[in-house]
Amino acid sequence: MAVEKKMAFIVDKLPYKAETSRLALTHAIASQSVEIYLEDEDTVIPVVAFVGEGVLNCLKDQAALKLYGVTSLEGHIKNALLLDLEVMVCKEDLEKYGLTNDSIIMDAEEIGGEVETQVVPFDDILKAMDSADHVLYF
Amino acid sequence: MGKLTIGCFSSLVGSMTLDFALKLSEAAIKKGHTVDMWLSGNATMLSKKGQRKFQDYSSLEASMTEMLGKGLNVTACEACAEARGYHKEDLIEGLGRKSMDWYLASCFEADRVLHIGGE
Numbered sequence: 001m002a003v004e005k006k007m008a009f010i011v012d013k014l015p016y017k018a019e020t021s022r023l024a025l026t027h028a029i030a031s032q033s034v035e036i037y038l039e040d041e042d043t044v045i046p047v048v049a050f051v052g053e054g055v056l057n058c059l060k061d062q063a064a065l066k067l068y069g070v071t072s073l074e075g076h077i078k079n080a081l082l083l084d085l086e087v088m089v090c091k092e093d094l095e096k097y098g099l100t101n102d103s104i105i106m107d108a109e110e111i112g113g114e115v116e117t118q119v120v121p122f123d124d125i126l127k128a129m130d131s132a133d134h135v136l137y138f
Numbered sequence: 139m140g141k142l143t144i145g146c147f148s149s150l151v152g153s154m155t156l157d158f159a160l161k162l163s164e165a166a167i168k169k170g171h172t173v174d175m176w177l178s179g180n181a182t183m184l185s186k187k188g189q190r191k192f193q194d195y196s197s198l199e200a201s202m203t204e205m206l207g208k209g210l211n212v213t214a215c216e217a218c219a220e221a222r223g224y225h226k227e228d229l230i231e232g233l234g235r236k237s238m239d240w241y242l243a244s245c246f247e248a249d250r251v252l253h254i255g256g257e
Contacts, residue, residue, distance in 0.1 A: 003246075005245075005246050007242065007245060013255075018256060018257060019179050019180070019256060020147070020179075020255060020256050020257075023147060023178060023179050023218075023256065026238055027178075027238045027241065027242065030237065030238035030239040030241075030242055031239070031242055033237075033239045034239040034242045034243050034246065036239065037239060037240060037243030037246075038243055038246060042246070044242050044243075044245075044246055134245050134248070134251040134253075135253070136145065136245070136251070136253040137253060137255055138147075138253075138255045138256075
């Protein structure tokens with residue numbers, strides 16, 4: 001019988017100051033190739049949630065590649081959306097920083113992504129954590 | 139008995155996180171549990187052989203090698219290690235090097251996951 005396990009990747013750190021949020025995204029995206037280690041049809045369902053200062057990872061128009069020669073967190077978030085990962089952003093924390101949906105990466109349409117970022121109340125993120133088999137707090 | 143997966147992201151020098159993780163692994167193995175340890179980001183520093191022991195800094199090569207002999211399974215993130223100049227030939231004997239999906243698979247199979255984020 002196929003087993004699905006949900007893993008919640010919680011990001012509350014600033015982008016670029018440390019490697020943490022990048023590692024959260026690259027580990028979450030690695031869920032797309034985890035099957036090579038699992039039994040047939042077993043799978044990992046990832047959900048990525050940005051809370052606190054972590055919501056600043058989601059700002060649009062990042063220029064890390066231009067300025068520092070490294071891929072931006074924006075690129076990683078778009079890759080996550082392209083791969084249909086569930087990406088959640090805490091609504092209250094966005095508001096705390098004076099940000100709106102227009103300020104952040106809401107989709108990856110230009111690279112063919114179909115799912116959108118979900119801006120949700122913190123309670124919904126707590127529910128996602130409650131329903132996860134494992135919470136990975138970055 | 140259960141399986142514990144410990145994800146480590148902090149550096150060897152500059153934090154005591156890896157010291158704690160190794161002690162926890164030892165306690166779990168003594169109780170008969172299986173332990174996987176994942177070294178990612180700055181924690182890949184622990185996978186490098188030839189660490190010189192100073193009393194001012196954590197030095198875990200010897201104790202980790204001992205734990206490998208007792209069944210601890212330690213795997214380092216290959217990309218994180220390479221980015222830091224730790225190549226395959228620098229790896230402590232008995233450690234593995236894999237991509238990040240290995241960690242997720244280990245979490246998948248674990249009864250408990252202790253994920254210790256980086257600094």
